[in-house]
Amino acid sequence: MEKVRLSDTLIMDRIIHGHWRLMDWKMTREELLHFTEEVMDLGITTVDTADIYGGFSCEEAFGDALKLKKGLREKLTIVTKCGIVFPCENRPQYETHHYDNSRKHIIQSAERSLKNFGTDYLDLLLIHRPSPFMDPAEVSEAFRQLYDSGKVRNFGVSNYESTKFEMLSSYTEYPLVTNQVEISPLHLDVFQDGTMDHLMTRGLYPMAWSPMAGGELFTGDSQRVKNVRSTLLSIGEKYGETRLDTLAFAFLTSHPGKILPIVGSGKIDRIKNAMDALKIQFTQEEWLSVYKASIGKNLP
Amino acid sequence: MEKVRLSDTLIMDRIIHGHWRLMDWKMTREELLHFTEEVMDLGITTVDTADIYGGFSCEEAFGDALKLKKGLREKLTIVTKCGIVFPCENRPQYETHHYDNSRKHIIQSAERSLKNFGTDYLDLLLIHRPSPFMDPAEVSEAFRQLYDSGKVRNFGVSNYESTKFEMLSSYTEYPLVTNQVEISPLHLDVFQDGTMDHLMTRGLYPMAWSPMAGGELFTGDSQRVKNVRSTLLSIGEKYGETRLDTLAFAFLTSHPGKILPIVGSGKIDRIKNAMDALKIQFTQEEWLSVYKASIGKNLP
Amino acid sequence: MEKVRLSDTLIMDRIIHGHWRLMDWKMTREELLHFTEEVMDLGITTVDTADIYGGFSCEEAFGDALKLKKGLREKLTIVTKCGIVFPCENRPQYETHHYDNSRKHIIQSAERSLKNFGTDYLDLLLIHRPSPFMDPAEVSEAFRQLYDSGKVRNFGVSNYESTKFEMLSSYTEYPLVTNQVEISPLHLDVFQDGTMDHLMTRGLYPMAWSPMAGGELFTGDSQRVKNVRSTLLSIGEKYGETRLDTLAFAFLTSHPGKILPIVGSGKIDRIKNAMDALKIQFTQEEWLSVYKASIGKNLP
Numbered sequence: 001m002e003k004v005r006l007s008d009t010l011i012m013d014r015i016i017h018g019h020w021r022l023m024d025w026k027m028t029r030e031e032l033l034h035f036t037e038e039v040m041d042l043g044i045t046t047v048d049t050a051d052i053y054g055g056f057s058c059e060e061a062f063g064d065a066l067k068l069k070k071g072l073r074e075k076l077t078i079v080t081k082c083g084i085v086f087p088c089e090n091r092p093q094y095e096t097h098h099y100d101n102s103r104k105h106i107i108q109s110a111e112r113s114l115k116n117f118g119t120d121y122l123d124l125l126l127i128h129r130p131s132p133f134m135d136p137a138e139v140s141e142a143f144r145q146l147y148d149s150g151k152v153r154n155f156g157v158s159n160y161e162s163t164k165f166e167m168l169s170s171y172t173e174y175p176l177v178t179n180q181v182e183i184s185p186l187h188l189d190v191f192q193d194g195t196m197d198h199l200m201t202r203g204l205y206p207m208a209w210s211p212m213a214g215g216e217l218f219t220g221d222s223q224r225v226k227n228v229r230s231t232l233l234s235i236g237e238k239y240g241e242t243r244l245d246t247l248a249f250a251f252l253t254s255h256p257g258k259i260l261p262i263v264g265s266g267k268i269d270r271i272k273n274a275m276d277a278l279k280i281q282f283t284q285e286e287w288l289s290v291y292k293a294s295i296g297k298n299l300p
Numbered sequence: 301m302e303k304v305r306l307s308d309t310l311i312m313d314r315i316i317h318g319h320w321r322l323m324d325w326k327m328t329r330e331e332l333l334h335f336t337e338e339v340m341d342l343g344i345t346t347v348d349t350a351d352i353y354g355g356f357s358c359e360e361a362f363g364d365a366l367k368l369k370k371g372l373r374e375k376l377t378i379v380t381k382c383g384i385v386f387p388c389e390n391r392p393q394y395e396t397h398h399y400d401n402s403r404k405h406i407i408q409s410a411e412r413s414l415k416n417f418g419t420d421y422l423d424l425l426l427i428h429r430p431s432p433f434m435d436p437a438e439v440s441e442a443f444r445q446l447y448d449s450g451k452v453r454n455f456g457v458s459n460y461e462s463t464k465f466e467m468l469s470s471y472t473e474y475p476l477v478t479n480q481v482e483i484s485p486l487h488l489d490v491f492q493d494g495t496m497d498h499l500m501t502r503g504l505y506p507m508a509w510s511p512m513a514g515g516e517l518f519t520g521d522s523q524r525v526k527n528v529r530s531t532l533l534s535i536g537e538k539y540g541e542t543r544l545d546t547l548a549f550a551f552l553t554s555h556p557g558k559i560l561p562i563v564g565s566g567k568i569d570r571i572k573n574a575m576d577a578l579k580i581q582f583t584q585e586e587w588l589s590v591y592k593a594s595i596g597k598n599l600p
Numbered sequence: 601m602e603k604v605r606l607s608d609t610l611i612m613d614r615i616i617h618g619h620w621r622l623m624d625w626k627m628t629r630e631e632l633l634h635f636t637e638e639v640m641d642l643g644i645t646t647v648d649t650a651d652i653y654g655g656f657s658c659e660e661a662f663g664d665a666l667k668l669k670k671g672l673r674e675k676l677t678i679v680t681k682c683g684i685v686f687p688c689e690n691r692p693q694y695e696t697h698h699y700d701n702s703r704k705h706i707i708q709s710a711e712r713s714l715k716n717f718g719t720d721y722l723d724l725l726l727i728h729r730p731s732p733f734m735d736p737a738e739v740s741e742a743f744r745q746l747y748d749s750g751k752v753r754n755f756g757v758s759n760y761e762s763t764k765f766e767m768l769s770s771y772t773e774y775p776l777v778t779n780q781v782e783i784s785p786l787h788l789d790v791f792q793d794g795t796m797d798h799l800m801t802r803g804l805y806p807m808a809w810s811p812m813a814g815g816e817l818f819t820g821d822s823q824r825v826k827n828v829r830s831t832l833l834s835i836g837e838k839y840g841e842t843r844l845d846t847l848a849f850a851f852l853t854s855h856p857g858k859i860l861p862i863v864g865s866g867k868i869d870r871i872k873n874a875m876d877a878l879k880i881q882f883t884q885e886e887w888l889s890v891y892k893a894s895i896g897k898n899l900p
Contacts (some may be wrong), residue, residue, distance in 0.1 A: 031535060035467075045418050058539075073459050073647060084790065093586070096588075097599065098584060098585045098599065099584060099588060099599065100585070101584065102584060105584075128599060129599065131584070131588070131599075132488070132491035132492070132496070132588075132591055133555065133556070133584055133587045133588055133591070134556070135556035136500065137554070137556070159600070161494065161497070163462070163494035163497035163498060164494075164497050165499075166497070166501050166742070167497040167498075167501045170500075170501045171500075188732070189310055189481045191732035192732070194761065194763035194764075196732070197761070197763035197764050197766065197767040198734065198763060198767075200767050200770075201763075201766050201767040201770045237526060255732070255733065255735070256734070256735035256736070256738075260563070284696045284698060284700050284701065284702060284705075284731070284733055285695070285696060285700070287733045288696075288698045288699060288731070288732075288733055289696060289698070291732055291733070292698075298697055299698065299699065299729065299731075300729060300759070386709075394885075395885070396885060396888075396889060397899065398884060398885045398888045398889070398892075398899065398900055399884060399888060399899065400884045400885070401884065402884060405884075427900065429900060431884070431888070431899075432788070432791035432792070432796070432857070432888075432891055433855065433884055433887045433888055433891070434747070435856035436856070437856070460900070461794065461797070463762075463794035463797035463798060463801075464797050466797070466801050467797040467798075467800050467801045468659065470800075470801045
């Protein structure tokens with residue numbers, strides 16, 4: 001598996017395993033351990049999750065599996081997130097869905113993540129959403145405390161506009177090592193709103209969530225989705241590749257911005273499909289033909 | 301009254317008194333003097349006005365009051381603006397409403413402001429609106445002449461996009477110390493278009509005009525305004541605060557970007573209501589609940 | 601003719617002659633030589649073209665004329681572009697209209713331009729369109745090879761958003777000396793989306809294509825176009841100028857951003873009309889009146 005260096009203390013896989021829907025996989029802790037080891041055997045040791053996934057339950061479920069095997073956590077690069085809260089069974093104390101970017105909440109959430117995973121450090125902690133009410137001094141102070149105590153080794157953001165990225169960067173002494181954003185053949189915003197330009201200017205690599213557009217790429221029956229699907233499959237013919245997910249991942253990994261897609265599946269074949277994307281490099285014409293099919297018009 | 305330092309030579313109040321509607325107050329010069337002293341006794345000594353307010357008449361009306369009492373002006377921090385012109389009784393020479401950001405106009409307007417106030421310096425002069433035809437070299441030269449002659453001590457802008465702010469900044473040797481923009485619970489653009497991020501990145505504090513949305517917050521009967529109003533009042537219950545204006549000002553002053561709201565009232569009670577906002581600090585959840593009520597949807 | 605310095609090795613005319621529609625002029629090579637010399641006698645020695653103009657035929661047609669007269673090319677400043685490809689008689693190998701910003705294509709296109717013109721250097725090469733798939737490292741490497749071999753003396757871009765301009769700038773060791781963009785009284789985007797602010801911040805001068813909006817300024821019969829036209833002509837009365845094109849060019853050349861308009865005509869009178877714009881300097885009120893007529897509303 002191709003590796004990418006994001007900082008002195010952070011090397012990530014080019015394809016990352018995502019736990020967003022881990023609870024849907026309905027695995028026992030033993031099954032999850034086994035699956036995790038299968039994924040690791042394929043070469044993927046970077047895991048992306050978040051405090052809120054599964055209604056604040058995925059981190060703990062994964063931690064329960066990790067605890068079955070001593071030394072496993074050290075072989076993994078764990079990315080998690082904080083900053084969103086909402087009322088649910090595991091968080092009855094909240095009344096509304098909102099963001100909490102206070103120093104106190106960031107630290108408490110990170111510490112709870114550590115406990116969930118049964119570890120004493122996180123490789124990367126992301127602020128999950130940009131908040132119009134964020135106090136960058138508080139976030140920076142939380143980062144400092146978490147870094148100094150060794151609890152978090154690297155920091156980043158997710159879904160950030162470039163202006164907010166620059167704003168937080170100007171307040172914190174720790175580099176923001178990535179911006180995890182939505183990218184798929186059906187979700188091209190980052191190529192149009194300056195986000196990708198900004199990351200490339202900074203020499204940063206985005207992590208990409210929902211690279212299959214939450215499944216819509218497979219199941220959508222709008223003309224737009226059909227066009228994107230047929231364009232991808234038609235390109236695949238040249239490479240002898242008929243797997244739609246492999247081709248969609250190749251759309252992401254072919255981009256010069258070194259996009260790190262997250263494959264959020266509990267099936268080992270899906271993980272393999274994603275990894276095989278790295279064998280394909282779209283030409284300029286091929287990549288742009290997918291782009292044009294998705295925006296529904298020609299380029300000027 | 302909390303004070304905020306904007307430059308070596310500029311300290312402003314956290315809440316600023318605004319003269320936009322001074323002519324509507326129908327005060328004699330003696331009444332205006334008395335009212336000004338009442339406001340000053342409350343601790344507010346920063347006054348925001350503009351050459352154009354009241355059809356180019358507010359500055360002079362205020363100056364007439366100031367001239368009644370020797371030494372009063374020196375106790376005040378006076379902010380005024382220039383760059384907009386339009387035909388009216390006081391400016392029959394103009395044919396159309398337009399912007400004039402020429403060196404000559406900026407200097408003439410500032411000098412007329414000095415005369416209006418009966419003073420020999422302005423604490424802060426703002427370019428009132430970004431013009432697509434602004435020549436930054438001319439503006440910069442006007443600033444230099446006004447600064448060197450001691451006529452203006454600080455410069456800033458109003459209603460500027462961040463790109464134009466950066467552009468003008470790159471041409472002038474004087475720091476732009478603020479950007480006066482519209483902010484209210486009903487006007488959230490600055491949180492969405494990067495303006496607030498830009499100011500926070502630069503470590504600058506915005507002055508906020510129309511913090512009550514020109515009264516719409518009180519009188520609007522759309523569902524949106526009703527929702528914002530009831531959300532503010534519901535938060536107020538927690539703090540034992542029933543005054544809508546106090547709560548709306550608290551929405552602004554609670555923000556970490558250190559917003560300096562302008563209270564544009566001729567009634568001393570309204571000024572007090574604004575000042576009492578500083579006793580309330582909204583939580584992240586409270587602030588975002590107002591934000592959500594205003595945008596009419598949940599956050600992602 | 602006023603000259604503008606864009607780099608140590610690049611001086612351009614304030615008004616540039618454009619070859620976009622050269623094939624429509626239906627000139628023999630002798631006629632084109634004669635016309636080119638006429639334009640040069642007027643003082644315009646900067647020519648703007650592109651590999652794709654005339655279906656990949658304009659460069660060669662111009663080169664055929666140049667080859668008739670030894671020493672002529674050295675008196676000219678030649679600007680051309682690359683990066684767009686599409687299927688046509690001269691490029692049957694392409695299947696779709698797309699962008700190719702690969703190192704290989706940029707170098708090949710520039711070398712073919714050299715051959716077309718019968719020269720061994722280009723004064724300025726522009727990347728024709730921003731591509732969402734551009735690899736800035738490849739573009740930069742192409743620039744390096746073309747510069748080191750003496751084949752291209754200066755580089756720039758066309759139609760670039762400021763974020764992509766900054767991104768490419770951060771990768772290449774050669775300054776991007778201009779951004780050629782669409783500007784006309786009917787096309788004001790650059791004044792509204794930050795592009796002009798960005799160029800002025802960087803101290804760069806835009807080349808302006810379609811300054812007459814592709815002729816729509818003359819022929820359009822919408823109320824908007826009529827308003828813009830009558831506003832221009834009404835301003836012209838003050839200057840004793842009745843030529844609409846002269847007035848539209850004056851709208852561009854009056855702007856403090858030092859816009860370099862491209863006049864794309866094969867008629868010498870049209871060139872003279874454009875040049876005469878430099879005798880007129882719109883006032884702030886005049887310029888903004890055209891702007892307001894075009895956006896169809898007053899300024900705030």
